[in-house]
Amino acid sequence: MPSVLLTSIVVLFAITSCFKKDADFQGKELNIAVKAQVKGMDPIYSDDRYSSTEVARVYEGLLEYHYLKRPYQLQPNLAEAMPEVTDNGLTYTFKIRKGVLFHDDAAFPGGKGRELVAEDFVFSLKRLSDPKLLGNGWWTIDGKIKGLNEWREKYNKLPQTDYTEEIEGLRALDKYTLQFKLTKPFPQFLNVLAMPFASAVAKEVADKYGKELLNHPIGTGPFKIKNGVFRQSNRIEYLKNENYRKKTYPCEASEEFSKEYLKDCGKQLPLVDRLTSHIIEETQPRWLNFLKGKVDFVEPDKDNFEGALPTGNELSPDLKAKGIQLMISPYLDITYTALNMELDLFKNNKKLRQAMLLAYNVNESNKLFYNNTGIPAQSVIPPGLKGYSKDFQNEYRGAGKAEQIAKAKELLKEAGYPDGKGLPVITYNCTSTTDAKQIGEFFQKQMAQIGINISVIQNPWPRLQEKIKNRQVMTHGIAWGADYPDAENFLQLLYGPNRAPGANGSGYDNPVYNKMFEQVAVMQDSPERTALYEKMNKMIAEEIPWIFGVHRQNTGVVHGWVTNFVQTDFEPGRSAYLSIDVEKKKALLKGL
């Protein structure tokens, strides 16, 4: 039997080499590994990172982030220029770029993609708000645009949504002019328009395919999907959009990017001819495929760090020898343990909170769970955003020092709980993953040092959410990733009126803070606003409604043949700027 098996293996092996589809492709091709299934390609449902990245290869919005500028800076994409903001920040008027064509599709007359007009955005945003479609991105414009909520309310009860009904705050003034009227000043509105949710969808396409638009991505973007149809599978193939408007690679960059990044300055985008997204959910095949050069870059998982990055921020020598590079950039996020500030135990007891933060050794948790790549959080705002002060040190930030433990014990005593006596067992709720459990046990260990008893409770994710919303938790471990690069997105997590079931899971409600937030939330970007952000950040650092964790970092390993690669929090749109050095790839592949 073994010999039969062996012979058949050999025979099959011989046959297989003849069955490779177009193995002799010579152009530039990007191969991207995607970690999770891609649900579909309808912009209004693209709420997870992987689907929205795929959506943004095909669709575009009014604005985007500059590829090579940090902190992130908005620039016009389908808009001709940044909008004119009048009326105390309530009216935004955009000029739409002329001559932009949709991809060819049978939905258009004659099968040729037509020109993009302002009305397309009116339609797309109405589609995002359509109560019959329940787009996942509705929260981005909920209550922000004049008349839109009323429109949604009205058609929620009626059987059919009427898109022709005019909405006061969302109008096309002429073919190329688009005007938004907001209900209240909301400076982050521009960030919202840069999200894939607000991409331009053509009415003809939506009419023809209905809910199946999910599988017929027809946008204006740099790539078009092969054969015009998306099928949920393990790969998505894209071709360069030959009719793409004139859009070129940037010629300026922030100083952290080397000269290498400007080599393609002025070149027409996209820079590659083909792009394939390989959906590889399992870590082993993803990593092996990367090592074989089948995919161009991957983000190693937490546990894969060890092998690739023995010291935490440098590649292992054998990978370096293969021409592989390492890219690290901070994520705009924060991990934290929220304390339930509605409980008297925490609410009236700042010293207890301070003691807890002091006892929590953030460096150790960084080492254990983030391979030392995270940045210990001093307060809520992560680095990379205005409002973060690099040199600010929270005096209660625990780092495992003996005097900190002593001080924590002292504070605990002052709070009325000498050595934890008199304190109830504090429950810590987290999700049911192994990581979450380990983090919970670490928290337990840290608190035990000063005599606080923690019991870790694991919940399935929906149950945890339910508990948080119903205020049935004492403390819970969670993280927040930025929706858009503005400190407001983090500060709102502690704004009183946002209490659960809103995003403020700790239920922190401080009139002084609330007032400051209301003031800052309507300010346009300015030095005054940044100063106020910093002030609020420091206030929270002292108030400690959370046991702050770390700001995580994004780590990518990239093959030497990929050029212009940057790590970004706003990955959608990146693929147009990436390129492949075909000669170098040939040479490097031999060494793999």
Place this chain on the structure above:
Amino acid sequence: MNIYTYILRRLLYIFPVIIGVSFLIFILFNVVCPDPTLIMLGKHATPEQMAMLRTELGLDRPLWVQYFDILKSAFTFDFGRSWNTKQEIFQMIKNGAIPSLTFTVPGFIFSTITSLSIAVVVAFYRGKFLDKFFVVICVSMMSISSLAYILFFQWFFAYKLGMFEISGYEDGFPYFIPYVILPIIIWIILSLGYDLRFYRTVMLDEIYQDYVRTARAKGLSERVILFKHVLKNAMIPVITYVVIQIPYLILGALLIENFFGIPGLGSLVVDAINSNDFGVLKAMSILTSLAFIFFNLLSDVLYTMVDPRVRLK
């Protein structure tokens, strides 16, 4: 009882079973499971949106209406759209069925043929060294976790030796072949032990039957007895065994598919489990139960046709 009445009775029995299956699924996923709208809306859930979504999913209707929906879907195959991907569930399942079959069917055929031939040889040499040797081999193969096979084979054969594709899939014959060979091999290894053991028992059972003794007394050679009589009679349990396994082929293999990136029904189920996609899980439960019921029925009917004694019991 005549055979047609028997078949008719078995056919009618499908209905209570389907009612039971849909009820079980209903209890598990509609009654006792946590609120799915929270999972779907994620961090931006508002009570207003959750209410709208509940309406959209039909979760605000009376429970008995929800139950009848599930029951109905067993006949209409209209499972609606996935809660997670918003795709049509029936379409998702249709897309996944072929990739699963491309490796399970060859694996199954190969494993059945190999194990059956070995079983004949082993039955011939029963109790001797060769018998013991094969029994130990197959028992050993069964004693290793499937995940260990997958991890090791993928790393060793596909990566270290570079003999196969590490993962991936290509639609259409013959392009899928390079991607499914390693999955097929693993499938064979995983099932060979069970198959061989079962077929060996079947063959030995036949060998100890009275008619074999008679044949032997008549002076027929062992070889003739084995191939002419034993094998022929053993075909009955073999065929029913084969038929009963068909639903498993359609269901695919959870781990193999996920590791080798085959977009089949197995990985569909894993994704649905990971994203709490109850719609897909319900649909898959109903469809696989239907397949189980159907093929069980088929195997019973086949059995009755060739062995009328069964009916009389």
Place this chain on the structure above:
Amino acid sequence: MKSTAVEASNYSDTKGKKAQKPKSLWGHAWTQLSRDKVAMLSLTIFALYTLVAFLSVTGLIASDWKNEVGLSYGVPSRDHWFGLDIFGRSVFAKTIKGTEVAMSVGFVVATISACIGIIFGSFAGFYGGKIDELIVWFYTVVSSVPNIMLVMAIALISGKGIHSVYLALGLTTWVNLCRLIRAEVIRHKDREYVQAAAAIGGGDFRKLFKHVLPNVFHIVIINFTLTFQIAIKSEVILSYLGLGVQGRPSWGVMINDAKLELARGYWWQLAAATFAMFFVLLALNILGDALRDSLDPKLKGK
């Protein structure tokens, strides 16, 4: 994944053969078993695993598995036989601790499954009629729904962890035993000795427990070894799906962790768990075979 269900049905049991007196059956079986050296070796191995699991439960060994004893991913050496894991913990200690999980999963699941199987199977077979129809209908329904869905639903409802694993696997593996017991009880209940007992005047339960069950108990034993293995193997799949044991090492968790390690050449965790599992499963398989050979009346005296 392919189920072992079909194989378990061991259809030879369902065909009628002469009944044996209980005592001679077990006595004979033991004599035959003790003569089989391989089977005795398997029994010893199984006993050893049980002992290890027991010692680990009581904390006598491997209670320090959480401690860092060296560098991350230390290679196997004289100090650390099976090497170290990512946090520098001893893989050997983890394997021992995993034995505890595996054996407890095996025992509890097989026990739950045996209880449900015996109760349902014997009631269905003994009372017949409506009760029988109801129970047959019930197990047809349960066996029609893919196990993995039931397991998933149970884990969602009862939370994750070892108790869910017990419950989920226990509640899904009883069908085969139930089917076999039912068939055997039907065969036995009309036998002379049972009839005789009834004539003397024994209640239904007395009849069932005293005369019928002992005669079908060999099926339970054989099935127990089988369910034991299925449970141990399923634990790996559950761990992979994130529905398994939480916060303590199990073989499933170790093999699952290896998916991140093998590509980097750290093979020892995978090897340790796989071999630990291999020997106990092999022992159980051989033991199961030997038990069947010695307990199955039909194969006896061949």
